Every structure is written in structure tokens, then in C-alpha cells.
Amino acid sequence: MTDELIIKSLSSLEDLQEVQRLEILVWGMDCIPTHQTLTAVKNGGLVLGGYINDELVGFQYSFPGFKEGRVFLCSHLLAIHPDHQKKGYGRLLKLAQKQVARKKGYDLIIWTYDPLESVNANLNIGKLKAVCSTYMEDCYGTMKGTLNEGLSTDRFMVEWNIHQESAEQASVPIGAAPIVSTAVNEQGFPFISTYQLETDADVVAIPIPTDIQKIKKDNLHLAMDWRLKTAELFKTYFAKGYVVVGVDREQGEHIQNYLLKKQE
Template identity: 45%
Template sequence: MQQGLEVKSLTTIEDMKVVQKLEAEVWEMEPIPIHQTITAVKNGGIMLGAFYNGELVGFSYGFPGFDRGKSFLCSHMLGIHKNHRDKGIGALLKEAQKEEAIRLGYELIRWTFDPLQSRNGYLNLSKLKGICNDYAVNCYGEMEDGINKGLPSDRFNIEWWIRSQHVNDNLHNYSEPVRPFRWELTEAGFPILTNIDGDMRHIDDSDDVVSIPIPLQFNELKVANPALALQWRKNTRAIFQTLFSKGYTAFSMTKENEIIYMNLIKRDRLKLEKEG
């Protein structure tokens, strides 16, 4: 942990007021009402704050979820002040969330993220070792905040099995990935898929790791070429839905120049059972 940075649980109404201020700055929209957040943290929810020299610069918020007889922590929101991004604060908050969730008796944490946001994807899949084989189309409807405005709010539904061998064991041996999808750079220097219909035919039902390219700098692409950004959304939606239907699960990412590859493997090859 970097000097001057502290992560701690937030439990009071005054804490929630400070979080609201940062939330509004990060997403440029109305924050979650305090009566909701304070009730959640008193009933199995977790609110954590990252403080740099006493100032709140990041937070994570989750509340209890329930699905088919099993409880889990629904990690709803993680925000970092724009002046403190790319410093590892998001990873620190997630690790603190993991430890607190284990203390409270959780085994699974779930949340959503935009699969075209490479920074979030690298944290969620490669660093934290979350997995996903569930694609939600336009999950939140039309969103008007600075990050999401202008595109369908498609999301990955992440599963983080916090007590599993997959998360806690660093010794994973997988085959070299296959890369069936070709791409090139436009004149403006942005990546574009060149033959998605033809390349889709090369996806089989094997146990190989399959790598899917996505733009490394998607936010910049959205501003410069909204039509190309929408094309990436629709093309990758079709790819992920096809692979998920074949039993593949996203589990890591690999950076390479203007592209970052998302790696998928058959779910039954991942060590998701509880350690011990």
C-alpha cells in the first residue's frame, strides 16, 4: 500500500455524505440516497473508503444478494477520483472487500462491468481473477453519465469466487490461446475488426483458450469515432454471446499495442471449488 493511503470500513451517516460527494464527481449524476446505503451497511453490506492523507479518493459499495437459495455480495459501485486513478487503488479496495466479505461469511461476490472498458477488465479478470460467462444486453438502459453516454449499456456479470483455488492459487497452466478474429488500424490509428462474419466460423467447441480483441483505449475511440465504437459494441456482443453459449468463460486479459485480448476457456477447466 502506498504511503499516505489507508482503506477502512465506512459505517456512519457522515461517512455516507462524504461518499456521496465523491460519487457525484466520479459519475456526474445524482448519488445513491444515504437512507439506502446506511441501511445496507447495517444489514450485511460493505462500504469501504480509500483515503489519501485523510481525503477520500476512492470507495466501493456492495449489498447482500440472493439467487436460487444462495447468498452473495452484490458489489454495486467502485469509484476513484480522477486525480488518483492508475495507482492501484481499485485493486486495494477490491482486496479489502474480499477480506471483509470472507469475514462476514460470503463465498461469492458479483458485479457488472462494461467488457469494452479495458482498465476495468484487466483489474476484474487478470488481477482479481473474477470470471464471466453471462452477457447482459443494455443492462441499465440508456445512461447519461460521462463514461456511458451514447452506447447501449451492455455488461458482463462477473463472479468472484473469493475462497476458490482459481482466485487463490497462482499456478495455472493453460494452452496458448487461439486468435480467430483479425483486426487492423484505421487511418486515425484506432483498431477495427476486419471480417467478423468469416472469423466467427472458425470458433469451434474445443478446449482451447480463445482470445477476443477489444480496443485498449475505448473511451478515446468513443469520442473520436462514435460509429466505430458502436460497431465494436455490436460485434463483441455477438462474439461473447456465441462463445458463452458454447460454455466458454472469460478469465483473463493480455495487453498488446492498441489491442487488449480477453481470454476465454471452458468453465469446467477452472478451479472454482472452495480451497481446503
């Protein structure tokens, strides 16, 4: 059982300075200036804070975006205090973001995340039912901080249509073709042994490790191998018209699968 999370929209300098402190703690890198977050909040963006017993334990920061005549909300940062992670608070902040965004007139939210981070995959694709067909190589260049150091900053760009009420109940495709074979090395870490870039299957499964941070810490070469091989797979299948639409976590202790469906 978790404590009740109280979520508020933040706009004062003091609140946004508190957000900065949590951002530094979680991400371990330079924080976003308050003059930026204040300006965003005053011009269509939002900062949501999640509180337990009046203590800030999580936040979400978004700002407006515009491309090809369409306005959307760019969801830039989501952070949960290390003492409160894996309690479902990230999902609650995203659902609150959805509500506030709809009131502001948005119908689409986009964001990026590292596709090798299984927890983020479970939230963004598995629970929120966002979709992805865009792979961005080294999106942010070299970044400091424990979470980003050591690997190129490749990212998925996901899209979340927040006016599809049935999205969270959408069924996960079944019968995915196993185009990738994995094994476990002497350290107990999974690795990709073989993979194929051609198939006629409507649904394919691409695995990721369940703990890329531990692999990166203990075997950086293997983590880089995961990055390179999954990058090739995602880019190839996205180019063929496949879209990430689900996550299959029933693959054992070491890996989970992204499920990609070919669009008509």
C-alpha cells in the same frame, strides 16, 4: 511510488455523504441516496473508503444478494478520484472487500462492468481472477454521465469466489485461437475487420480496444461497431460453454485480448 492508502468501513451519515460527492465526481450521474447505503450497511452490506492523508480518494459499495437459494455479495460501485487513478488503489479496495466479505460469511462476490473498458478488464479479470460467462445486453438502459453516454449499457456479470486462495496466482491459458482480426484506421483507432463464430479451439481470444472512451469521443460510429461485434462474439461463445478466464495485454498499443476457455 504511491502514498499509503488507508481503508476503513464506513457507516456514518457524514462519511456516506462524502462518498456521494466522490461518486458524482467520478461517475457524473445521480448518486445513490444515503438512506439506501445506510440501510445496506446495517443489513449485511458494506461501504469501504480509501483515504490518503485523511482525504477520501476511493470507495467501494456492496449489498447482499440472493438467488436460487444462495446468498452472495453484490459489488455495485467502485470509484477512484481522477487524481489517484492507475495507482492500484482499486485493487486494494477490492482485496479489502474480500476480507470483510469473508468475515461476514460470504463466499461469492458478483458485479457488473462494461467489457469494453480495458482498465476494468485488467483489474477484474486480469488481477482479481474473477470469471465471466454472462453477457447482459443494455443492462441499465440509457444512463447519463460521460462514461456511459453514447453506447448501450452492455455488461459482463463476473463472479469472484473469495475462498479460492490460489485464485490470484491462477495461470492464464495460452495458445488462444485468433478468431478475430483487427486493423487500424486513419485516425489510429483499432477496428474489427473479420471474425468467426465457429471453432474447435479450447481457448479463444476476443479483443477490445485499450481506450474505448477516446474512440467514443472521436468516432462514435466505430465505438458502436466495437459494441455490436464484441456483443455477438461474447454471446455466441458463452452459449457454446466458453468462460472468460484471463486477459492478455501483450497485443500492442491499441488492443488487448480477453481469453475464453471452453469448460468441460
